[in-house]
Amino acid sequence: MEKITSRIITIIFIAIFLFQSFKDERAVAHTKKSRTTNNSAMVSRVIDGDTIELSTGEKVRYIGINTPETVHPSKAVQCFGEEAAAKNKELVLGKEVILKKDVSNKDKYGRLLRYVYLNDGTMVNNLLVKNGYAFASAYPPDIKYQLTFESSEKEARENNLGLWENICDYTDAK
Incomplete structure (x- = not known):
């Protein structure tokens, strides 16, 4: 009887240990997934204004x-393109952003x-439009903030x- 009790206790401890190990592994996996879902990343280069x-x-x-445009392979640099790229660079280059x-x-x-956000919660997409560095441009189905962008423009x-x-x-631009 004592041997059986001892074995049962040993099995229970092993089961608890394995369960705890599995739980810790899942917690690590969840943390990694959360980071990916949150999508914060460092900006290493600004290609152009958008x-x-x-x-x-x-x-x-x-x-x-x-x-x-500033870097389009088949288009000339457009008016205010350099300024838009410079503003984008000022806002995000070398910074962690939320995507x-x-x-x-x-x-x-x-x-x-x-949609690109600064750590203070500012949406860069809208900030560029609101300050005249970008046009609001709808590309369905990605139109969640289109009315906001149009209002800012x-x-x-x-x-x-x-x-x-x-x-x-750009009087006729839209």
């Missing part, structure tokens, strides 16, 4: 906006499609900010 490269090498295209997905994961060029136009400052002829 595209960045992360320290992982992945490129991110800002959702819902478009800035004048949030809408519907689509990547565009046809393999870039991640994301209207405000920038009315206040002649950035590319709306009569430097560039």
